[in-house]
Amino acid sequence: MIATAKQFVTKAIPRMVKRLPVNSSTEIRLTRLCTQRCRQCSVYERTTEPPSMDFESFKIIAQRLREYGAYIGFISGGEATLVPELDKILLESKKTFTQATTLVTGLYNKTPIIEKYASISLANDINIQTSLDGLGELGDYLRGAKNFSDTVLKHMELISKKRGNSKSLLYANIVINNLNLEQVPDLIQHAVDLGWKTTIGVYHTLTETTRFDEEMKLRPGKKLDKILSFLDANHNILNLNSFILGINDYIQGQAPKYCAFTDAPSLATRTTIMENGDLHLCYGGAIGNLYEQNLNEIFTSQKYQQAKELYNTCKGCWTTCYTQRYLLIHPRSIHELLENIKKIMNLRT
Secondary structure, eight states, X not given: OHHHHHHIIIIIHHHHXXXXXXXXXXXXXXXXXXXXXXXXXXXXXXXXXXXXXOHHHHHHHHHHHHHHOOOEEEEESSOGGGOTTHHHHHHHHXXXXXXXXXXXXXXXXXXXXXXXXXXXXHHTTOEEEEEOOOOHHHHHHHHTOTTHHHHHHHHHHHHHHHOTTOOOOEEEEEEEOTTTGGGHHHHHHHHHHTTOEEEEEEOOOOSTTBOOOTTTOOOOSHHHHHXXXXXXXXXXXXXXXXXXXXXXHHHTTOSOOOOHHHHSTXXXXXXXXXXXXXXXXXXXXXXXXXXXXXXXXXXXXXHHHHHHHHHHTOOOOOOTTTHHHHXXXXXXXXXXXXXXXXXXXXXXX
C-alpha cells in the first residue's frame, strides 16, 4: 500500500494535472492462440508472428509500465495458458501492477496445465477470471468448443478446492446475449455453488477482436426485461447496479453517452497491449507500440489525440471495460456513490 501511495503521488497526480491517463487499468494479451472459437471473437484469426509474447518481450512491456505507472493488470489472450513462459510472466506481472493482477483464462485446456497456472496464481494472490456464457449444447455453440461448460466447471471446482487461504479473487464473467438470457440465473448459481463470484458483460462489437453476430445481438423485449429484473440489486454479481440498470436503455438507443477516454481521460482510460506490442484503447486501431515507444511518448502523441477526437463522434457503448469504469468514478447520486463503495468492499470479502 505504501508503494502504491508513493506511485500515485509521484506519477499519477502529475499526469492528472496534464489530463494524461494515469494508466489505472491495463490488459496484456499475450497470445492470439486460443483453445476456443467463440462466435463473438476473432482473436484467433490474427496473423501476427510470433503468435505469442515471450518472457523477454514481456519484460520490456513490464518495465515501461512500471516507469509510467501501472495499477491494475489483466494477463489474457487468446488463451493465456497456451503461453510457455506464463509462470514467469505471472510473477513479473505481480511486481508490475501495484494494486491487483488478474489471470484471464477460458479454463479450457488440459487439466495439468490449468492446475499449474492456477497454483501459481493462488500462491501469489493473483486473481483468476474465466468466462461462463452457456451450459450444455448452447455453451458449445457460443464458445465453439466441445463439452465447454463441463470442462470449465470442472476446472473452477478444482481451483476452488486448491484455494486455501489465498486472497485471489475468483470470478466468472457471463456475457449476456440474445441466445443465453434464459440460462443466466443457472450460470450465476453454478458459479456461486463453486465459490466463485460473477460479473455480467453485454455482447458488443466494439474492439478490434470482437465481431458482429446477428443471433447474439441483444433485443428489447420480455426476455431481456425479465433477466435485467433478476440482475437488479443481485448480490451474487459484482457489477455496479447503475451499469445493470442502464443496459435496457442502451439496447433501445436511449442511454446517455459516457466515454472513458474523452469524459474521464485520466482515471478511466483502459489500455490493451497486444502480443506484438501494439497499444489500443478501444476501436480505431493501435495508437503506438510499446516495443518501440514508452507510454509517455504514446500518450503525448498525435495518434492519441486523433483517437480521442474520433471517440467524440462515437455513438456510445455500454461495456464493463469502459462505461462501468466511468460510472464507478462518476456516481450520479449519493445513493450510487454508496452502492459503488459497497461493491468495492465486496471485492475484498
